[in-house]
Amino acid sequence: MPSFIIEGGxxxxxVICPQGAKNEVLQVLCATLLTSDEVTVSNVPDILDVRxxxxxxxxxxxxxxxxxxxxxxxxxxxxxxxxxxSMDFITSSAGLRGSVMxxxxxxxxxxxxxxxxxxxxxxxxxxxxxxxxxFQALGADFLLNEKRGYYELRADAxxxxxxxxxxxxxxxxxxxxxxxxxxxGVTTIYNAACEPYVQQLCRMLVRMGAxxxxxxxxxxxVRGVSSLHGTDHTVLPDMIEVGSxxxxxxxxxxxxxxxxxxxxxxxxxxxxxxxxxxxxEQRGDDMFIPAQDHYQIDSFIDGSIMTLADAPxxxxxxxxxxxxxxxxxxxxxxxxxHQKMFESRLFFVDxxxxxxxxxxxxxxxxxxxxxHDRAFPLQARRMSSPDIRAGIALLIAAxxxxxxxxxxxxxxxxxxYQNIDSRLNALGxxxxxxx
Numbered sequence: 001m002p003s004f005i006i007e008g009g010x011x012x013x014x015v016i017c018p019q020g021a022k023n024e025v026l027q028v029l030c031a032t033l034l035t036s037d038e039v040t041v042s043n044v045p046d047i048l049d050v051r052x053x054x055x056x057x058x059x060x061x062x063x064x065x066x067x068x069x070x071x072x073x074x075x076x077x078x079x080x081x082x083x084x085x086s087m088d089f090i091t092s093s094a095g096l097r098g099s100v101m102x103x104x105x106x107x108x109x110x111x112x113x114x115x116x117x118x119x120x121x122x123x124x125x126x127x128x129x130x131x132x133x134x135f136q137a138l139g140a141d142f143l144l145n146e147k148r149g150y151y152e153l154r155a156d157a158x159x160x161x162x163x164x165x166x167x168x169x170x171x172x173x174x175x176x177x178x179x180x181x182x183x184x185g186v187t188t189i190y191n192a193a194c195e196p197y198v199q200q201l202c203r204m205l206v207r208m209g210a211x212x213x214x215x216x217x218x219x220x221x222v223r224g225v226s227s228l229h230g231t232d233h234t235v236l237p238d239m240i241e242v243g244s245x246x247x248x249x250x251x252x253x254x255x256x257x258x259x260x261x262x263x264x265x266x267x268x269x270x271x272x273x274x275x276x277x278x279x280x281e282q283r284g285d286d287m288f289i290p291a292q293d294h295y296q297i298d299s300f301i302d303g304s305i306m307t308l309a310d311a312p313x314x315x316x317x318x319x320x321x322x323x324x325x326x327x328x329x330x331x332x333x334x335x336x337x338h339q340k341m342f343e344s345r346l347f348f349v350d351x352x353x354x355x356x357x358x359x360x361x362x363x364x365x366x367x368x369x370x371x372h373d374r375a376f377p378l379q380a381r382r383m384s385s386p387d388i389r390a391g392i393a394l395l396i397a398a399x400x401x402x403x404x405x406x407x408x409x410x411x412x413x414x415x416x417y418q419n420i421d422s423r424l425n426a427l428g429x430x431x432x433x434x435x
Contacts, residue, residue, distance in 0.1 A: 003408045004421060007430035008380055008401035011291070012254035014427045018242050018261060019045035019418045020070060020235035023319075024197035026098035027174045028204055028233055029053050032062065032074035033105035034178060035208060037230030042071045044235060048415040052096050059092070060084055081110055090116045090150045100128055101171055104178035107140060107153050114152045130165055130172035137163045138176070138183055160185030160224055168193045168218065168312040174201055181210040183224040192220045195313040196265040200236055207231040237262050240319045241417065242287065243269050244392050247323040248424070249289040250278050251330060251400040256427060258287040267314045272324060275306055276331050297333030297371060305368075309338035318342065322393035325349070329357040329378065330400065331371035338366050348390035351383045355397055380405040388416035395420070399429055 020043035029050070032039040044050060054072065058064045061080035065073040083089055084106055093099035094116035106113035132142050132151070140155040160183050165172060173193040178201075180187035192198070194216055202215040208231045211223035242261045249256045250273075263285055270280055270287075277295035281288040297306050310318035318341045325337045329352060339345050343364040352359050355378040358370035380403030385391030391413035398405035407413075410433075413420060421431040 001409050001411050002433055002435050003406055004395065004398075004410050005432040005434060006395065006398035006405045006407065008378075008398055008403060008405060010399070010428055010430050011252055012249060012256050012424070012427040012429060015257045015259055016245060016423060016427060017259045018237040018245070019047070021197060021238040022047060022049060022240070022416050023170065024200050025050055025235045026053060027101055027171075027197060027201045028235065029057065029074070030098070030101040030105050031178055031201060031204060032057070033060070033076045033079065033102070033109055034182065034205075035228040035230055036075070036077035037228075038073055038075045039208075039230050040067065040071065040073045040232045042232070042234045043237075044070045044072055045238070045418045046070070047418050048411065049096060049098060053098055056089070056092055056096070056099065056102070059089070076109075079106075079109060081112075084110065085112065085114055087148070090114055090148070094149070098171075100131060101175050101178070103131065103135070103151070103153060104175040107135060107155060108158065108179045108182040111156060112152075112154050114150050116150050128172070130167055130169040131175045133166065134163055134172060134176035134189075135179060137161050138179055138187065158183035160187040160222070162188045163190070165189065165191040167191070170195050170198060173198055173220075177201065177205065177212070177220065177222065180222040181205055181212070181224060181228065182226075183222075185224055187222040187224065189220040189222070190218065192218050193312060194218050196236060196239070196267075200233075204231060204233045207233070236265055239266055239269060240317065240389070242266065243273070243320040244323050244396070244417075246273050246278065246280065246287075246289055247327040247393075247396050248399060250292055250295065250327055251396050253291050253293055254289070254427075255291040256289050257283070258289070260285055261287050263287070268316050269320065272308060272316050272320070273327070275308065276324065276328055276335065277333075278327070294373060295331050297328065297331045297335050299333070305334050305336055307336045307338060310340055318345070319389050321345070322348070322389040323396065325359075325367060325369060326352060326393040326397050328369040328371055329359065329397070330374050332373035334368060334370050336366060336368050340365060345387070345390070348386055348394065351381065351394055352378070352397060355379050355381050355401060377402050379403060382406040382408070384408040385410055385412040388412050392417060392420075399424075
């Protein structure tokens with residue numbers, strides 16, 4: 001597994017463009033299975049999770065064709081049913097969390113779908129009950145094969161129904177939507193996730209001939225159709241990468257411009273960084289981050305400690321809490337970070353403590369960060385990336401630290417960030433990839 005060697009203390013300067021959104025592209029690539037017509041997808045990031053999913057689609061019989069930088073064509077006119085039911089397919093799906101979203105399209109097209117228990121990040125339990133209950137409500141039979149470690153769904157026909165999701169799961173909403181668009185009758189999904197990525201999936205499906213109303217809300221109504229046709233789709237810029245670049249700029253006292261961020265789809269992210277005292281300027285659809293030697297964390301009106309907590313959209317995405325946490329270590333003041341969704345995602349803070357950060361891990365879900373106000377710079381260390389978002393947070397810490405750090409297991413970072421070392425080196429970072 002490759003590693004990063006990071007020489008800390010270098011300021012960044014220049015312009016950087018965010019990649020296509022990982023969390024959106026995994027959904028829309030799965031949706032290409034819903035039609036036998038050609039679907040083209042643009043702004044596809046060249047990251048490990050996407051490459052793995054494209055490879056899985058190809059082995060499923062989808063005709064995949066690269067059309068230039070970030071643009072791909074998919075034509076699922078001859079899905080290989082035998083392969084879709086094979087142990088080779090199940091094994092391939094084990095390491096890719098996004099593969100669970102193949103269940104909905106395969107169930108709708110073939111009436112049968114199997115997939116491994118979810119793999120991916122080691123950040124705690126990631127249940128798929130919402131997905132399965134939704135498919136069962138549509139009329140599918142469910143089997144969990146504990147011995148061989150996979151889920152199986154069968155349905156002679158799917159039928160529209162009313163469902164109230166037990167949680168506003170993004171992938172669960174996307175998966176159920178992709179099954180419901182080809183079901184008989186009307187499906188009503190209440191407590192649906194309404195993230196921009198789900199909205200993008202809905203609009204793509206509508207262009208393919210689906211009938212979906214309530215897009216952007218938590219109440220979706222889907223009127224099933226007999227078939228879908230092809231379309232062209234462009235993936236949004238990745239809001240998590242935008243937030244990561246904000247953290248990098250601030251921690252290294254750098255001045256950078258982030259191009260084409262799709263400001264209207266950033267939601268509460270800019271305001272969350274502003275609560276840490278970080279200054280940002282909107283320049284059209286670009287974001288300018290000025291160099292800031294000091295930044296002070298706000299407190300609430302009654303003087304109580306600032307709290308940043310994840311919540312379903314339009315609340316703060318949990319994927320940015322790791323970046324906000326590491327950025328707060330060099331602010332003035334204190335903040336409570338409350339990660340509600342995953343019970344193992346904050347354990348990476350042991351690395352920050354070893355680097356000299358004043359961080360108190362209260363329990364698996366809560367951390368208090370006492371900012372140094374740059375009085376005590378972080379010190380270089382050797383670390384290992386446990387997941388995508390912790391990995392980028394550790395990279396940010398290493399870029400700001402005194403000395404040379406090493407981060408192992410950077411395949412986790414590569415799963416979500418395209419060529420991150422070369423892109424940051426172009427701005428003045430000193431990151432070396434070693435095998």
